[in-house]
Amino acid sequence: xxxxxxxxxxxxxxxxxxxxxxxxxxxxxxxxxxxxxxxxxxxxxxxxxxxxxxxxxxxxxxxxxxxxxxxxxxxxxxxxxxxxxxxxxxxxxxxxxxxxxxxxxxxxxxxxxxxxxxxxxxxxxxxxxxxxxxxxxxxxxxxxxxxxxxxxxxxxxxxxxxxxxxxxxxxxxxxxxxxxxxxxxxxxxxxxxxxxxxxxxxxx
Numbered sequence: 001x002x003x004x005x006x007x008x009x010x011x012x013x014x015x016x017x018x019x020x021x022x023x024x025x026x027x028x029x030x031x032x033x034x035x036x037x038x039x040x041x042x043x044x045x046x047x048x049x050x051x052x053x054x055x056x057x058x059x060x061x062x063x064x065x066x067x068x069x070x071x072x073x074x075x076x077x078x079x080x081x082x083x084x085x086x087x088x089x090x091x092x093x094x095x096x097x098x099x100x101x102x103x104x105x106x107x108x109x110x111x112x113x114x115x116x117x118x119x120x121x122x123x124x125x126x127x128x129x130x131x132x133x134x135x136x137x138x139x140x141x142x143x144x145x146x147x148x149x150x151x152x153x154x155x156x157x158x159x160x161x162x163x164x165x166x167x168x169x170x171x172x173x174x175x176x177x178x179x180x181x182x183x184x185x186x187x188x189x190x191x192x193x194x195x196x197x198x199x200x201x202x203x204x
Contacts (some may be wrong), residue, residue, distance in 0.1 A: 058093075065084070092186045094183070096182050097181050103173045104175055109169045113162055114170075136152070137150075
């Protein structure tokens with residue numbers, strides 16, 4: 001609903017610039033539009049709440065199923081990605097829980113150490129890795145760095161003290177900030193191709 005301020009017992013609508021306009025000066029078209037938007041957003045809130053409850057229910061059902069399978073197989077509950085497929089392989093549910101990684105101040109120290117190594121190694125096969133170092137610390141339009149490139153840097157085994165120190169600093173920079181649940185519902189179409197039913201649970 002539009003913001004309304006009462007001045008001398010008279011309602012004034014607040015516009016996008018913060019200016020006040022007497023309610024009697026608001027057109028019927030604007031009032032009806034406001035009512036329509038309010039009704040839509042009320043349904044949006046209700047739908048979001050239902051989706052959140054549905055997500056929790058689905059997650060509980062799936063994890064309970066996996067836990068029963070693990071117990072039957074006499075193994076600890078495995079971690080990672082799971083895919084459950086129905087009998088005729090026309091429907092499947094894919095779900096996973098992933099840690100959300102952030103970085104602390106050690107990331108800049110890691111970058112500085114990687115840069116030192118790049119200065120020393122700029123010839124031959126090392127040029128490819130030097131390019132990876134550059135891309136790993138580039139910031140995109142959203143102000144985020146490429147996490148996949150950073151993780152790839154940790155996978156290299158290079159017998160160089162600067163490179164090893166940079167990897168150590170990079171590991172120290174990684175901090176876990178909760179987890180994120182991902183659930184995909186997929187069905188096969190008439191051509192036998194998997195199609196995802198678009199429910200953005202990861203955003204909830």
